[in-house]
Amino acid sequence: xxxxxxxxxxxxxxxxxxxxxxxxxxxxxxxxxxxxxxxxxxxxxxxxxxxxxxxxxxxxxxxxxxxxxxxxxxxxxxxxxxxxxxxxxxxxxxxxxxxxxxxxxxxxxxxxxxxxxxxxxxxxxxxxxxxxxxxxxxxxxxxxxxxxxxxxxxxxxxxxxxxxxxxxxxxxxxxxxxxxxxxxxxxxxxxxxxxxxxxxxxxxxxxxxxxxxxxxxxxxxxxxxxxxxxxxxxxxxxxxxxxxxxxxxxxxxxxxxxxxxxxxxxxxxxxxxxxxxxxxxxxxxxxxxxxxxxxxxxxxxxxxxxxxxxxxxxxxxxxxxxxxxxxxxxxxxxxxxxxxxxxx
Amino acid sequence: xxxxxxxxxxxxxxxxxxxxxxxxxxxxxxxxxxxxxxxxxxxxxxxxxxxxxxxxxxxxxxxxxxxxxxxxxxxxxxxxxxxxxxxxxxxxxxxxxxxxxxxxxxxxxxxxxxxxxxxxxxxxxxxxxxxxxxxxxxxxxxxxxxxxxxxxxxxxxxxxxxxxxxxxxxxxxxxxxxxxxxxxxxxxxxxxxxxxxxxxxxxxxxxxxxxxxxxxxxxxxxxxxxxxxxxxxxxxxxxxxxxxxxxxxxxxxxxxxxxxxxxxxxxxxxxxxxxxxxxxxxxxxxxxxxxxxxxxxxxxxxxxxxxxxxxxxxxxxxxxxxxxxxxxxxxxxxxxxxxxxxxx
DNA sequence: CGACATCTAGTAACCGGTTACCTGGCCCGG
DNA sequence: CCGGGCCAGGTAACCGGTTACTAGATGTCG
Numbered sequence: 041x042x043x044x045x046x047x048x049x050x051x052x053x054x055x056x057x058x059x060x061x062x063x064x065x066x067x068x069x070x071x072x073x074x075x076x077x078x079x080x081x082x083x084x085x086x087x088x089x090x091x092x093x094x095x096x097x098x099x100x101x102x103x104x105x106x107x108x109x110x111x112x113x114x115x116x117x118x119x120x121x122x123x124x125x126x127x128x129x130x131x132x133x134x135x136x137x138x139x140x141x142x143x144x145x146x147x148x149x150x151x152x153x154x155x156x157x158x159x160x161x162x163x164x165x166x167x168x169x170x171x172x173x174x175x176x177x178x179x180x181x182x183x184x185x186x187x188x189x190x191x192x193x194x195x196x197x198x199x200x201x202x203x204x205x206x207x208x209x210x211x212x213x214x215x216x217x218x219x220x221x222x223x224x225x226x227x228x229x230x231x232x233x234x235x236x237x238x239x240x241x242x243x244x245x246x247x248x249x250x251x252x253x254x255x256x257x258x259x260x261x262x263x264x265x266x267x268x269x270x271x272x273x274x275x276x277x278x279x280x281x282x283x284x285x286x287x288x289x290x291x292x293x294x295x296x297x298x299x300x301x302x303x304x305x306x307x308x309x310x311x312x313x314x315x316x317x318x319x320x321x322x323x324x325x326x327x328x329x330x331x332x333x334x335x336x337x338x339x340x341x342x343x344x345x346x347x348x349x350x351x352x353x354x355x356x357x358x359x360x361x362x363x364x365x366x367x368x369x370x371x372x373x374x375x376x377x378x379x380x381x382x383x384x
Numbered sequence: 385x386x387x388x389x390x391x392x393x394x395x396x397x398x399x400x401x402x403x404x405x406x407x408x409x410x411x412x413x414x415x416x417x418x419x420x421x422x423x424x425x426x427x428x429x430x431x432x433x434x435x436x437x438x439x440x441x442x443x444x445x446x447x448x449x450x451x452x453x454x455x456x457x458x459x460x461x462x463x464x465x466x467x468x469x470x471x472x473x474x475x476x477x478x479x480x481x482x483x484x485x486x487x488x489x490x491x492x493x494x495x496x497x498x499x500x501x502x503x504x505x506x507x508x509x510x511x512x513x514x515x516x517x518x519x520x521x522x523x524x525x526x527x528x529x530x531x532x533x534x535x536x537x538x539x540x541x542x543x544x545x546x547x548x549x550x551x552x553x554x555x556x557x558x559x560x561x562x563x564x565x566x567x568x569x570x571x572x573x574x575x576x577x578x579x580x581x582x583x584x585x586x587x588x589x590x591x592x593x594x595x596x597x598x599x600x601x602x603x604x605x606x607x608x609x610x611x612x613x614x615x616x617x618x619x620x621x622x623x624x625x626x627x628x629x630x631x632x633x634x635x636x637x638x639x640x641x642x643x644x645x646x647x648x649x650x651x652x653x654x655x656x657x658x659x660x661x662x663x664x665x666x667x668x669x670x671x672x673x674x675x676x677x678x679x680x681x682x683x684x685x686x687x688x689x690x691x692x693x694x695x696x697x698x699x700x701x702x703x704x705x706x707x708x709x710x711x712x713x714x715x716x717x718x719x720x721x722x723x724x725x726x727x728x
Numbered sequence: 729c730g731a732c733a734t735c736t737a738g739t740a741a742c743c744g745g746t747t748a749c750c751t752g753g754c755c756c757g758g
Numbered sequence: 759c760c761g762g763g764c765c766a767g768g769t770a771a772c773c774g775g776t777t778a779c780t781a782g783a784t785g786t787c788g
Contacts, residue, residue: 068746
């Protein structure tokens with residue numbers, strides 16, 4: 041009951057009456073082996089229900105390692121979809137994929153990267169917005185070098201590239217472009233006072249979206265108004281809180297809202313509803329990401345090719361695509377959360 | 385540029401001027417070593433940025449294997465939450481966790497189980513409702529035995545147990561209980577004609593929920609009406625389709641709906657809306673699972689402790705809890721999708 | 729002062745595979 | 759009839775660690 045006696049290649053060799061080398065060769069499929077011998081071996085393999093030990097294999101032969109994706113949590117659709125893309129592409133490439141979660145904890149991230157180095161992962165895909173400070177750059181550069189030394193490739197998804205020399209691949213969404221497009225959508229509907237809800241200064245993803253928002257305003261000749269940019273995290277609760285605060289503390293001097301992402305939009309809509317403001321009749325709103333709640337909320341938003349991001353990350357890691365920074369395009373999904381401003 | 389020369393324990397030993405055994409011992413931390421020696425070794429480790437090879441370790445020493453969870457997809461919240469629970473508990477137990485997806489394909493499931501056997505996974509956690517036919521039982525029993533032979537434990541989550549002898553652990557939600565409770569909730573609000581939307585005869589999870597629905601009706605002395613049980617898959621699209629069909633092909637001879645899960649409810653609500661039926665004013669509806677869309681829809685539903693399921697599965701696999709079948713309790717979450725029937 | 733216990737560190741076998749190299753049998757041509 | 763080539767399969771080194779066993783140095787006690 042205690043230690044299980046596993047079936048080894050030697051057991052198979054013994055039963056088939058051949059050497060371990062022959063068993064290994066039959067299983068590998070390369071190397072010529074007599075049909076009779078092959079049959080004996082296959083018989084023994086089946087009889088004993090032999091399964092080769094992946095660790096022993098990885099140790100002796102140079103075989104492809106696993107592909108790992110590291111995210112904050114898999115319970116957030118944004119990450120889940122990307123992970124799904126990674127999973128699929130990795131499977132297609134014949135790789136095992138590991139999905140690791142950090143819970144947003146830098147310490148855990150570090151120990152996971154360490155763990156993946158020990159596993160001799162072929163690629164480590166890091167996903168998610170971050171504060172790009174000096175400490176971060178240092179940490180990533182360290183990861184990049186140590187992973188490279190171990191023969192692993194580092195892929196940054198939706199994160200800014202490192203300075204030159206950092207051996208990391210980069211792929212992300214065109215956040216500025218999408219934000220520009222969806223803001224223009226509001227502008228072309230006549231909106232001029234647009235509240236940006238959920239900016240996070242210093243966070244790469246958020247910064248790009250705000251940049252797109254501002255450039256779209258500029259394109260329409262609308263002066264940017266700092267009081268229309270409200271900070272907040274990318275969560276439903278934060279969206280609800282920020283909206284509630286804004287509604288109760290200041291004038292409703294805007295006709296539309298651009299939420300940092302769909303979760304923020306969902307929270308904001310609840311807050312609006314509680315104040316008796318209906319979407320889109322009393323207030324227009326758009327989101328970003330095109331994740332589940334947006335369908336049920338009828339939310340106009342920016343669709344991101346999440347799974348494509350995951351797939352691309354894997355392909356890049358395996359050297360299928362180029363190694364330059366890649367940006368994936370986005371497109372608006374029009375639903376029913378925006379009304380044109382009626383000219384008075 | 386081609387093959388990376390990895391740093392091995394021998395390199396460290398050489399640099400520190402000691403034997404590999406000493407390095408191994410210093411790193412393991414057991415075994416007495418002079419402070420001076422330890423320092424020399426640690427220095428060399430840092431200088432060379434040495435990372436032990438997990439495969440070599442797994443091969444020689446008896447170390448814990450990874451914990452794997454196998455689901456259809458990680459893009460469905462139900463699975464994502466459970467996976468999250470597994471991840472957390474596995475990390476807490478010092479285990480690496482693998483999240484694998486099958487896309488609902490039996491063939492892929494088989495090859496994944498095979499892969500996990502090769503990896504010498506410590507536990508394999510299979511999640512999700514299935515059709516319990518003879519073929520399924522045979523397949524699971526096979527998995528169970530072959531995994532057991534490899535020293536791995538098999539945990540079935542939300543799936544029915546195998547016949548006696550199958551070395552599999554079982555943990556699931558109290559689906560019948562939750563369904564009974566939420567149906568009673570509707571009954572106590574005066575509803576008597578309750579449409580069950582999304583039954584899937586043969587599927588374990590669905591069957592339990594239908595059973596709870598029926599027993600609650602019986603408890604209130606309401607005769608079950610087969611025409612009120614509509615089949616359909618557990619997805620938004622299926623819910624929408626089934627609801628649309630029902631509304632256009634038959635009379636609206638019900639005042640409330642019990643959707644097989646929240647996604648089905650979301651689809652049904654959209655269909656109702658398109659027919660001009662408002663929730664809850666014109667129609668009451670409840671869901672099951674308590675996953676994201678239900679918050680935004682204001683849907684009364686049954687909360688499942690998803691992450692707790694994941695955590696329990698891991699604990700059971702590691703022998704922390706008992707080995708008997710475990711059932712996790714559920715509770716109703718009342719939101720705003722049910723109105724009492726006004727007595728006329 | 730010698731016998732023996734204690735402590736530290738080295739030697740080498742082993743984990744379970746892969747594969748470079750070698751061997752023995754057979755067929756062929758000269 | 760013999761030497762070379764080919765083919766199938768065996769032998770053993772190796773991948774990178776762990777650890778049982780052993781050896782040498784030191785300390786202790788009678």
